[in-house]
Amino acid sequence: xxxxxYDTDVTTWSPAGRLFQVEYxxxxxxxxxxxxxxxxxxxxxxxxxxxxxxELSSHQKKxxxxxxxxxxAIAGLTADGRVLSRYMRNECINYSFxxxxxxxxxxxxxxxxxxxQVCTQRSWKRPYGVGLLVAGLDESGAHLYYNCPxxxxxxxxxxxxxxxxxxxxxxLERRFENFADSSRDDLxxxxxxxxxxxxxxxxxxxxxxxxxxxxxxxxxxxxxLETVQQMIDAFEIVGEQEGPAAEPDAAAAADQGGSTExxxxxxxx
Amino acid sequence: MNFMASKQPENSLLGPxxxxxxxxxxxxxxxxxxxxxxKDGILMAADMGGSYGSTLRYKNVERMKAIGKHSLLGASGExxxxxxxxxxxxxxxxxxxxxxxxxxxxxxxxxxYLTRVMYNRRNKFNPLWNSLVLGGIxxxxxxxxxxxxxxxxxEDDHVATGFGNHLARPILRQEWxxxxxFEDGVKLLEKCMRVLLYRDRSAINKLQIAKITEEGMTISxxxxxxxxWEFSAFENPTQGAVGSW
Numbered sequence: 001x002x003x004x005x006y007d008t009d010v011t012t013w014s015p016a017g018r019l020f021q022v023e024y025x026x027x028x029x030x031x032x033x034x035x036x037x038x039x040x041x042x043x044x045x046x047x048x049x050x051x052x053x054x055e056l057s058s059h060q061k062k063x064x065x066x067x068x069x070x071x072x073a074i075a076g077l078t079a080d081g082r083v084l085s086r087y088m089r090n091e092c093i094n095y096s097f098x099x100x101x102x103x104x105x106x107x108x109x110x111x112x113x114x115x116x117q118v119c120t121q122r123s124w125k126r127p128y129g130v131g132l133l134v135a136g137l138d139e140s141g142a143h144l145y146y147n148c149p150x151x152x153x154x155x156x157x158x159x160x161x162x163x164x165x166x167x168x169x170x171x172l173e174r175r176f177e178n179f180a181d182s183s184r185d186d187l188x189x190x191x192x193x194x195x196x197x198x199x200x201x202x203x204x205x206x207x208x209x210x211x212x213x214x215x216x217x218x219x220x221x222x223x224x225l226e227t228v229q230q231m232i233d234a235f236e237i238v239g240e241q242e243g244p245a246a247e248p249d250a251a252a253a254a255d256q257g258g259s260t261e262x263x264x265x266x267x268x269x
Numbered sequence: 270m271n272f273m274a275s276k277q278p279e280n281s282l283l284g285p286x287x288x289x290x291x292x293x294x295x296x297x298x299x300x301x302x303x304x305x306x307x308k309d310g311i312l313m314a315a316d317m318g319g320s321y322g323s324t325l326r327y328k329n330v331e332r333m334k335a336i337g338k339h340s341l342l343g344a345s346g347e348x349x350x351x352x353x354x355x356x357x358x359x360x361x362x363x364x365x366x367x368x369x370x371x372x373x374x375x376x377x378x379x380x381x382y383l384t385r386v387m388y389n390r391r392n393k394f395n396p397l398w399n400s401l402v403l404g405g406i407x408x409x410x411x412x413x414x415x416x417x418x419x420x421x422x423x424e425d426d427h428v429a430t431g432f433g434n435h436l437a438r439p440i441l442r443q444e445w446x447x448x449x450x451f452e453d454g455v456k457l458l459e460k461c462m463r464v465l466l467y468r469d470r471s472a473i474n475k476l477q478i479a480k481i482t483e484e485g486m487t488i489s490x491x492x493x494x495x496x497x498w499e500f501s502a503f504e505n506p507t508q509g510a511v512g513s514w
Contacts, residue, residue: 098385099378106370139408140371 011123021127022120025149028129032075034165034198035062037133038158038172038191039144040182043215044135046073047191049162049198050208063212067092068219069102070136071212075162076149077129084128088112105136109145109153117151131161135214142215160194167197184215188223189235204232295347295398297321299332300471301433302343302402303461305445306411306426307454310482311404313343314458316466317491318473325473333479335486337362340376340405341479342383345430346418347398354397357386376405376412380422388420400430405481429461432469437461451480463494 006012007020014020035048050059060078064085065071070092074081088108095103112132119125127149134145146161147153158176160168171194179187191211196204206228214220297319304313319327332351333343336358344351361382365374374382380403390396396418404413414424427441440461449457455478466472474496479488 098382099374100381101375101378104370104372106372107368110368110370138372 009123010120010125010127019120019150022150025127025129026131029076029131029149029161030163030165032078032130032162033062034160034162034168034195035073035075035131035133036158036160036165036168036172036191036194036198037073037135037144037146037156038176038179038187038194039135039142039156040179040184040187042142043182043184043187043213043218044071044137044142044144045187045191046071046133046135046212047195048073048075048210049195050210059208063210063222064089065212065220065222066108066134066136067096067102069138069214070105070108070134071214071220072135073133073212075131075133075165080128081130081132084112084115084130084132087115088134102138104138105134105143105145106138106140108136109134109147112147113151113153116147116149119149120151133159133161135212135220137214137216158194160198162198164198164200167200168194171197184213184218185231188213188231192228192232192235204236205229206232291395292347292350292398295350297327297348298398298471299330299345299348299351300469301429301431301437301465302332302345302400303429303433303437303441303458303465304343304402304404304413304427305441305449305454305457306404306413307449307451309451310406310411310480311341311413312451312454312458312478312480313341313402313404314462314476314478315343315345316462316473316476318471318475319348320471323470325471328473328475329491331477331488333477333488335481335488336379336403336405337365337374338485339373339407339481340379340403341481341486342379343402343404343430343479344399346400350397350399354383354386354399354401358383373407375407375410376403376414377407379403379405380412380414380416380424384416384420384422387416387418387422391419402428402430406483409483432465432472433461436464436468440464459494463496466494466496 003020006014010019010021033049033051037046046063048062052059062078063073066085066088072085091108091111092103116128119127129149132147134147136143144156145153146156146159157179158172160172175190188211195209206225210222211228212220212222299319302315304311313333315332317328317330318325319330330348333341334355336342383401383403387397398418400418401416413428414422415428416422427445429437444457458478462476466474474493475491477489477491479486
């Protein structure tokens with residue numbers, strides 16, 4: 001009801017205690033193509049759907065290596081994502097140079113969140129329109145974090161962001177309890193299955209998705225097309241038996257539509 | 270020709286700072302630090318002397334300090350610079366603790382941080398006049414390294430500063446081995462410190478030995494080494510002396 005009056009400035013509160021500009025930024029994340037992440041005790045896998053604008057163009061890069069032990073997948077305004085990735089790479093390399101030791105991912109994520117928060121409290125800035133799935137290893141093991149434009153961050157066992165991510169989330173919710181002890185290959189398989197969920201029936205092939213892995217003894221790297229295609233072929237057969245997860249269309253629609261009606265402010269969750 | 274000494278300092282290339290801002294020489298100095306890896310962690314020894322040139326002026330200077338949970342720092346050279354370094358490290362550890370996450374800076378990280386500090390000061394021609402020994406243990410991994418005032422750094426199973434390099438390291442090279450017991454480690458360090466006491470003019474007979482293990486850091490009460498002077502050559506030192514002139 002009051003949205004239009006209080007949504008021009010990021011520094012204007014609504015009477016209900018919401019910052020609409022920040023919520024709109026989170027909306028931008030939902031419009032981007034899907035990115036998913038899942039982790040076991042020793043490995044984290046990031047995956048994303050690469051949709052090119054036309055057959056003539058290449059697709060946008062959505063997964064970035066930040067350091068040997070940290071990688072990030074983005075959804076939303078990829079330009080903002082690129083800039084934040086550069087910031088993360090800078091922080092990692094400065095820390096490595098001073099301490100000869102990898103920057104703990106938990107600290108990088110806090111620095112990133114603080115950077116995002118600044119943009120929610122300056123009248124001359126706008127929030128970053130990108131959600132980041134940060135995968136990294138530190139002393140305490142494998143971690144997967146989600147950083148959102150509001151400046152909040154959460155740690156996850158598995159998560160999906162972007163358009164049609166609800167389908168992937170439903171798949172992951174069913175399976176996440178097994179992830180902690182999964183082998184690396186099973187984890188990649190689950191990632192590919194989750195990506196397939198977001199494609200809504202379209203055939204999964206390695207040309208439309210990107211998968212990256214980081215784990216103990218395995219520096220962050222993006223898997224090449226042949227490897228990914230092999231893994232897709234390996235389980236597609238099994239996939240016939242399982243069948244794609246049957247989730248109602250309503251769930252997908254609700255994800256894309258406006259969940260920004262008056263009610264629970266998204267960033268409180 | 271104007272022979273008046275110009276007030277423009279010769280180091281005008283270095284900017285507006287006056288010469289009094291640069292380190293030229295040390296004033297109150299500590300002598301050697303010796304350290305070695307042993308079974309449970311690191312053992313480090315240093316005497317408690319602070320010399321003022323050739324005067325053995327201060328006799329209660331603690332030249333070894335714990336840094337955070339995992340590290341031990343020993344220093345020789347200018348004592349005031351050591352105190353400055355302790356202040357830097359205090360800030361470093363404080364900010365590290367303020368993150369309040371499961372991560373903490375280990376000895377390797379502290380050592381590299383110190384290397385950066387020392388090297389950067391050296392590049393500004395304003396060094397911290399110390400030779401530092403940084404030892405510690407974290408998650409079972411023992412670490413022992415050293416940094417000099419010009420930023421030279423390396424790790425080893427046993428390290429020493431100053432005279433210790435010349436007198437103690439040869440002993441350690443012969444007699445150090447992996448997995449020394451605590452008692453053997455202390456005995457070995459005392460052997461080194463005794464030689465330094467006999468031969469280093471700035472050494473005093475009041476030392477401390479510090480140990481750092483997974484449990485933490487402990488530092489002994491100051492004590493002195495037994496020395497032997499009953500050599501026959503000392504009894505009548507002038508006996509065989511040839512006349513001076």
